Amino acid sequence: MNDGPLIVQSDKTLLLEVDHERADECRKAIAPFAELERAPEHVHTYRVTPLALWNARAAGHDAEQVVDALITHSRYPVPHALLVDVAETMSRFGRLRLEKHPVHGLVLTSTDRAVLEEVLRAKKIAPMLGERVDADTVAVHPSERGTLKQALLKLGWPAEDLAGYVDGERHPIDLAEEGWTLRPYQREAADAFWHGGSGVVVLPCGAGKTIVGAAAMARASATTLILVTNTVSAHQWKQELLRRTSLTEDEIGEYTGSKKEIRPVTIATYQVMTTRRKGVYRHLELFDARDWGLIVYDEVHLLPAPIFRMTADLQARRRIGLTATLVREDGREGDVFSLIGPKRYDAPWKEMENQGWIAPADCVEVRVTLTDDERLSYAMAEAEERYRFCATTPTKMRITEALVRRHLGEQVLVIGQYIDQLDELAEHLDAPVIKGETRVRERERLFQAFRDKEIQVLVVSKVANFSIDLPEASVAIQVSGTFGSRQEEAQRLGRVLRPKSDGGGARFYSVVSRDTVDQDFAAHRQRFLAEQGYAYRIVDADDVLDEA
Amino acid sequence: MSDEFIQWLRERDDEQLCALTSARPELVTPVPAHLAGLAARATSPSAIGRVLDRLDRFTLAVVETLTVHCGPTSLDALVCSLSRALPGDGRSAGLAARVSAAVDRLCALALVYGRREALDVAPGVREVLESPAGLGPPAVEVFRHYPQERLEAIIRDVGAGTPAPFADSAAARGRLAGVLDDLRTVERLVAEVSPQARAALAELAWGPPSGRVPNARREVTAASAKSPIEELLARGLLAATGDESVALPKEVGLFLRGGRLHRDLSPEPPPLTGKRRDPDLADRTAAAQAFAFVRSVEDLCERWGFDPPGVLRTGGLAVRDLKRVATLLDVSEAVAALVVEVAFAAGLIAAGGGVDGDWLPTTAYDMWRVKSTEDRWAVLTSAWLTTDRVPGVVGERDDRDRLLNALHPDLRRSAAPEVRTAALGVLADAERGLAPAPAAVLDRLTWEQPRRRKPNRDRLVEFALKEAEVLGVTGLGALAAHGAALLRSASAGPAAAAGNGARRQPGSAADLLGPLLPEPVDHVLLQADLTAVAPGPLTAELNRWLAITADVESTGGATVYRFGEQSIRRALDAGHSAGDLLSMLESHSATPVPQPLSYLVSDVARRHGRIRVGTASAYIRCDDPALLDQVTADKRSVPLRLRRLAPTVIASRTTRVALVDALRAMGYAPVAESLDGDVVIAQLDTRRAEAAPPAKVTSSFSGLSTEVVAAAVRAMRAGDAAHLARRKPTGAPAGQVPRTPSTATIAALQEAIKQGTRVWIGYLDSQGNASSRILEPARIEAGYLTAYDETRAAVHRFQLHRITGIADIND
DSSP states (O other), rough: OOOEEEEEEEEEEEEEEEEEEEHHHHHHTTTSSSSEEESSSEEEEEEEOHHHHHHHHHHOOOOOHHHHHHHHBBBSSSOOOHHHHHHHHHHHHSSEEEEEETEEEEEEEOOHHHHHHHHOOOTTTTTGGGEEEEEEEEOOOGGGGHHHHHHHHHTTTEEESSSSSOSSOOOOOBBOOOOOOOHHHHHHHHHHHHSSSSSEEEEEESSSSHHHHHHHHHHHOOOOOESSSSHHHHHHHHHHHHHHSSOOOGGGGEEEEOOOOSSEEEEEHHHHHOOOOHHHEETTTHHSSSSOOOEESSSGGGOOOHHHHHHTTTTTTTEEESSOOEEEEEEEEIIIIIIOEEEEEEEOOHHHTTTTTTTOEEEEEEEEOOOOHHHHHHHHHHHHHHHHHTTTTTHHHHHHHHHHHHTTTSSEEEEOOOOOHHHHHHHHHOOOEEEEEHHHHHHHHHHHHHHHHOOOOEOOGGGGGGSSTTTTTTTEEEHHHHHHHHHHHHHHHHHHHHHTOOOOOOOEEEETTTTTTHHHHHHHHHHHHHTTTOOEEEEHHHHHHHHH | OOOHHHHHHSSSSSHHHHHHHSSSSSSSSSOSSSSSHHHHHTSSHHHHHHHHHOOHHHHHHHHHHHOOOEEEEESSHHHHHHHHHHSSOOOTTHHHHHHHHHHHHHTTTTTSSOOTHHHHHETTTHHHHGGGGGOOEEEEEEEHTTOOOHHHHHHHHTTOOSSSOOOSHHHHHHHHHHHHHHHHHHHHHHHHHHHHHHHHHHHHHHSEEEEEEEETOOOOOOOTOOOOHHHHHTSSSSSESSSEEEEEEHHHHHTTTTTTOOOOOSOOOOOOOOEOOOOOHHHHHHHHHHHHHHHHHHHHHHHHSSSSSSSSSSBBHHHHHHHHHHHHTSOOOOHHHHHHHHHTTTTTTTEEEESOOEEEHHHHHHHTTTTTTTHHHHHHHHHHHHHHHHHHGTSBBBBOOOOOOOTGGGOOOTTTHHHHHHHHHHHHSOOOTTTHOOOOOOOHHHSGGGGGGOOHHHHHHHHHHHHHHHHTTTTTTOOHHHHHHHHHHHHHHHHHHHOOOSSTTTTHHHHHHGSOOOOSSSBBBOOOOOOOEEEOBBHHHHHHHHHHHSEEEEBBSSSEEEOOOOHHHHHTTOOOOOOHHHHHHHHHHOOOOOHHHHHHHHHHHEEEEEOOOOOOOOEESSHHHHHHHHHHHHHGGGOOEEEEEEETTEEEEEOOOHHHHHHHHHHOOOBBBBBTSSSSOOOOOOOOOOOOOOOOOOOOOOOOOOOHHHHHHHHHHHHHHHHHHHOOOOOOOSSSSOOHHHHHHHHHHHHHHHHHHHHHEEEEEETTTTEEEEEEEEEEETTTEEEEETTEEEEEEEEEEEEEEEEEEOO
């Protein structure tokens, strides 16, 4: 009997026993073709999906390697049917290729005529194709490069895009490594992206995704369009680029609600790009404003649908997506694969933590018990009001205060969903609050004060979910959230994961009302983190109060 | 000649005769009266066909060579002929010995007889081997239907001089055959014709010796020939065998082949080529597949035990139900069909229950279920090896365009078990760890049993190889050690294969498979994301316990369970306490119980059972607890089965009316209360019956339809006529069998059906013999006429296209 660390399940999940002596070797072997799905303390679960296998193919692995890795590391014999299926799925990738043709521009070629015939017969595909060049080649309208790839993926015949990229307008960008250096994994990520041409880099929050973006820009040395989630995030990107690269203030433009600058490096928000007036996207011309050599998508898991559609037309430009997780609540992972590109690099959170790149975190769920009166009102609340009611219950106020007191002297963030609740909390805690209506300048002033430790407690609404840089926040207290969003939970935890100057750990509290929908949503939200290895401890609010 | 054969047979010694009868057991069932009887049976076409089917390519080539040689041939001449057929120079040193060995075997089988100097094939073999080695019939045969003038014209054209008038066509045929037998003449004739004609001949030389051309019987001479085919026909190099078919005479064929009978004969079987696998890895892969397959069958039977699919009217399993099985087992439909069919073949499922019937697990399943995995596998694979059902054709359509469902009765193919054994036999012959390519297996089978190769058979081989892989008999295409053991025990006997004995034989398939399967484990790994991973099959007790306490998330080599509020509640409902659950978790976990899990258990337990629900049919309510104390203390209240739920409430199992009466009898003054708490005013209960719905009047009898009446009368008349006919059979009217155009035939038949009259038809039976029948037609459908045949006094179905014509009977 082979005493390997891996168990292959019939539903194509792979269970990896972490404490096994050969676990590390095995992880390296299976990582290219299996998505890490869950990474709790003892047994990690990887899933072999068609997308993952095609990712592996795109990265140059072949079926023999995959089968070999499975067989070598598996504790039990691997069912033959699964091996056949793996080989079959992998062989589907690359039978169709998008290539450049001297006469016809962009062509779809095939090494398997039957597949080409099958694809040509598909109703959705036919309008995207031009004339048949020869038996194995058919011309493609250049504008359909992205949509064609999307449609082919849906048919299960993903095309390998070998048509290359336009270089775009040259613009020198260098990394200015003064007083800091690129971390090894950041360099690997940027290299992996560059060799692949286009794709997605998956790194945990706090692992320095912006720097990976900067490194990618330095590799490209071309004009760059950066798409970010919101204005604050745009400012952050600008600051970071000024600090980390040779770019100067004049070279970086912001394209947001208030400013419309187009410079060699332009940072735009999703919101501006998706603004419509009279049914027309008004800022589409930004994509054509310059001959962009690189497009950076920040937080690719949040990419809104219109951006997907726009991206379909940009297949000739290099694209890099940055994200902490490929989990999309809307299940459009396939579109990310076909339009932005395959996953080029990822590293599990816990591993980064072990290497000291992100701070270790202790996650605690604090369960508060509603008072009898509150329980009665909760039972009578309208269905759509229930979550709001139990999420903002006054009992949470007391426990939050107790928690803040417990961490006196540390930088504490209080994060919530409901403005009333936040205002009230801010008043009780005597702390400033940042919410949607807070002006950008005021926000930045507060952030800076928090950074400088002039303020120790900051109450923030969900505007602070993304891409704000709060280096020294070591405690986060979440009082309410957007229902069961796993995504949001991961982002919020990410706020405290940046390495601390004292090397200390981070605390993440989630205050939850017992026996209500709040508890159900919390369970759903926490699942992603539990699967990343961040197990929650559950404590009763009374214990916390007693301690205080 | 036959006498010689009997004589030769008589001269065989007893041992040789024993060998013959054991090799051809069908010759002695039943035992013939004498050796002449044995000879007769051994030379019957069917017996010869059977034994020829078992010969390999080379041995068959020896028979064919002898067949082509007219008359007795010496062994040396035989070797000489065969050596020409070998590829390349061909004169391999061992050929003589091989031919000699083949001749010995053929003699032992009584297919060849005689001394070494004068060998010949047994009588009847020439007739059975219609076109030996793909050669056409001899000239004497092929020109049989030519009229004398045509033969004479051909003889003139081949330039054999102006012939003297022949006595009859047979004499002319003999002359032509003689001419064609002369190699030089044929060489000259072939040189005469155009290159295109030579190309056509080359095509026929090794391929099938016949072809189709329009108007083959045209009259052409060398002078009038316009096309290549006509050139050949005129010279007798090609003979018309029908209106649209031509054949190459044997003599011409032999010339074209340069005297060789076979093109690339090999005395050795073709080598098995394919990928080389690590044998241990192949075994392990096969074992994993075996494990997965057994599990699939178990999952299927478990599901069908409580949710059985219905039996179709045609006897199969609905396509929709097969799809559901495929989803349940997470396999393709083809594999699902195999699982279902193997379970059926092993007797684990059968049609039962209900009027229409459901597919249900059998009691045999319960016996099977408790066996070890390896024994279960042995049962399944032995059933697969011997079943004549072919799961591979599920989803296809039969020749009448009906869908073949899984479990359909028509899935049987009698050759299937034999093909499976043969295909696995080829794998077993291969070196251990070699995974022969399917094409190589087919080639080998073709060499071993060339006469059996047919497209259908090739498909069966393909199915067998695929199925063996799914069943875990082979792994990575190579026969696993346990697969080889299975094959050995199957040839030893079915009982041994199924492992029916109380003890397993060492070296049996199950014995070899056992150690390769995962061993049961008695612990799980608990994790903070509320999952438990069992790193292998669990012991029975732990398995049962986890099945209640947690939900299965994924299966395979390991099992992943997830704990949730629901599953913990289920365990609490099943009577476990929170303490039980936690201690069970602790004792069976290889790792500490994670805090969220123990919190979950206590949290669910905290709420579990806080609300209690019971049954009561009436209650007593009173604001004064002292009064209720008094009621419960009263001995007379015992039969009322009262239970004090709260200081002011008592529940009772008696009805409200009985309770009120009893309390009154005890001296209290209760009032009845409605559900809303209102006081019910007692009234004298006047009783009512429940209104019965008005009985429906069934509509009156409306009589039989006219068609039914007509049919009944017709049947009575036909029976009557049959009765008379039996006494005095209706002779066919004198004269020719009727012939009419087919459209007229059908019109006349339809008219006869309408009128109910009898008709006289001409009919060709399956051998093409014409006969005439007197019928009373009943109906026409799907190309068949159903009619009462008076000539034979029975209802028959007649194929419409075989009805040559129709005539009225003038009584």
